[in-house]
Amino acid sequence: MHATVSIEVTNETGHAVDEAEFAALARHVLDAMHVHPQTDLSITLVGTEVMSDLHVRWMDEPGPTDVLSFPMDELRPGREDAVTPAGLLGDVVLCPEVAAVQARAAGHSTVEELLLLTTHGILHLLGYDHAEPEEEKEMFALQRRLLLTFLAGRGADGSLERTLP
Template sequence: MNIDVIDETGALGEQELLAFEELLTYCAKQMNVPSESEMSLSFVDDEAIQSLNATYRQKNVPTDVLSFAMQETLPEDTYEAQIDEPMLLGDVVVSLDTAKRQAEEYGHSLERELSFLTVHGLLHLLGYDHMNEADEREMFKLQEALLSGYGIERTGES
């Protein structure tokens, strides 16, 4: 999978950015996403994500993660139908500022929080949502399974 990882904050090192690319690659393989697929992951500050949130969701507050899917839904049979051409999944934007606050609030590492938000964003690109309780349970269970399978436990220790 072609993944562009961008740190607009300048706070993350090259190894950290590579680790998020590897996490997304692992998750994409687990979800049977074609290797020709493309997406981006951007780390921004609260000011940047607040601007995006205001523009696209009419919520003028910072948030932790935004996903901009290129497709409305991506059922698994769509993956196979597009095997001959790159599938543009979309963009995930994570606020490093908000992630830091949430990691402290939840009592786990920043790495764990950023990983959680990254996988959460990817699942949104793949058509998962949490608009009702059943969908939320399904999405969060899948998120935890992917993180755990990759070796990132809830405590933040990997």
């Protein structure tokens, strides 16, 4: 399936990122999950203050977090023979400052952490969760596979692969 997904990447921070890389990752994930090519997705990078406000407002938890997902049409993954109907998937909000701390702890780059978090956020939009051990195992294995196949296609050096659980 060739994607014409409408993916909007907005960087509201001073953190330099390649927006095209995030759009390409999102396209890869949505294609792999058999989401309709005309589905809309928004990815926004925000500072810690904005993320803290969102975290309190929507999760009732203090302080900034790494990623939040806001589903819209509650779309679910399709199958190879039956793609998801077109719609508005939702928004993924990332906080590069939180991601940078996590990246250092994990031993990979901030960009790699942000790509991982983007994949994680999109899977949440598609209905995946990690509240239960079996759900976590399925979701994390899927996010790892999706991210590694994306990076392999981009000729990445494999540093993230060595640090992913």
